Amino acid sequence: MLQILIALAAGLLGFAFARNFVRRRLRFVDAIHSPVAPLLAGLAGAAATWPAAFLPFITLMTIVAFGIGTGLGTASGSRALRDSAAAPRRLIP
Numbered sequence: 021m022l023q024i025l026i027a028l029a030a031g032l033l034g035f036a037f038a039r040n041f042v043r044r045r046l047r048f049v050d051a052i053h054s055p056v057a058p059l060l061a062g063l064a065g066a067a068a069t070w071p072a073a074f075l076p077f078i079t080l081m082t083i084v085a086f087g088i089g090t091g092l093g094t095a096s097g098s099r100a101l102r103d104s105a106a107a108p109r110r111l112i113p
Contacts, residue, residue, distance in 0.1 A: 027082040034065055034089030035096070042097025052098050062091025 038061060046052045066087030072078045 023077055023079055023081070026077055027079070027085040030069075030082045031085035031089035034086040035093035038065070038090045038093030039097040039100070042094055043100055046097075047101055052094070053102065057098065058091040058095040061094040062087040065090030 042052055051057060066083050069083050069086050073080055073083055
């Protein structure tokens with residue numbers, strides 16, 4: 021049960037970190053809107069956390085959940101950037 025909660029938390033943290041990173045730091049990078057970018061981000065996130073699988077409560081499921089969360093967060097951040105750029109801006113008097 022504890023390992024499932026750790027995997028869920030890792031997925032949510034990966035999602036939140038990736039979405040915020042894309043929205044704040046990568047907003048002017050055009051390559052982030054590529055359909056391959058979330059896949060690459062997810063693979064990079066899983067590869068970066070692969071050594072943590074040797075810890076007692078971190079399993080392969082946790083690494084996969086983190087990678088999926090990172091990929092989905094990247095896609096969500098890219099979509100949020102596209103939606104905010106398309107929305108008309110209005111000055112408030």
